[in-house]
Amino acid sequence: EAQVTQNPRYLITVTGKKLTVTCSQNMNHEYMSWYRQDPGLGLRQIYYSMNVEVTDKGDVPEGYKVSRKEKRNFPLILESPSPNQTSLYFCASTLTGTDSYNEQFFGPGTRLTVL
């Protein structure tokens, strides 16, 4: 089954404790991205990757890092989480980053709480 998986699905952590949220897709997609969803603000893009070893900032990249060493994986790293990063996070992928008609596939979400 074609899918985007994220782990963990739920995480409660404390300020300053480094964490990684993993994202993996099995569709051989070139383009992957991370969004966060907050009440009243909708979904906002954090980082995106056009292909392996190619990443760039989205609209709200502060406090986050990403890497794309393999095509299928796109982990989101919070080096020193803070309470304002408490949010619902979604990973997404699509075939390429250059065509405007390809559908995006979203993961099930990771609910992060930073105390």
Next chain:
Amino acid sequence: DAKTTQPNSMESNEEEPVHLPCNHSTISGTDYIHWYRQLPSQGPEYVIHGLTSNVNNRMASLAIAEDRKSSTLILHRATLRDAAVYYCILRDEIQGAQKLVFGQGTRLTINP
């Protein structure tokens, strides 16, 4: 970014058609119109997209106005499972990136 305007909420009955409107008066000639929906406690999922002509797929139909300044997502026979937030999105092309700009969407309630 080209913006879209949707009603905050709509309500319909099970097994009846639902017409979800979207206004996008500043759409450019190369913008695709995408619709996604987000079921409770899930990630967004693709519904349908189009450029100029009306489109049909197994989930829905998309009717695009001749001037492309508005569109309507049509669910032909709504089920309880169709209760979700529906987002009308114009594909934003910034340096070739596939960013989707989500607005607040329309929260669709389906009554049994």
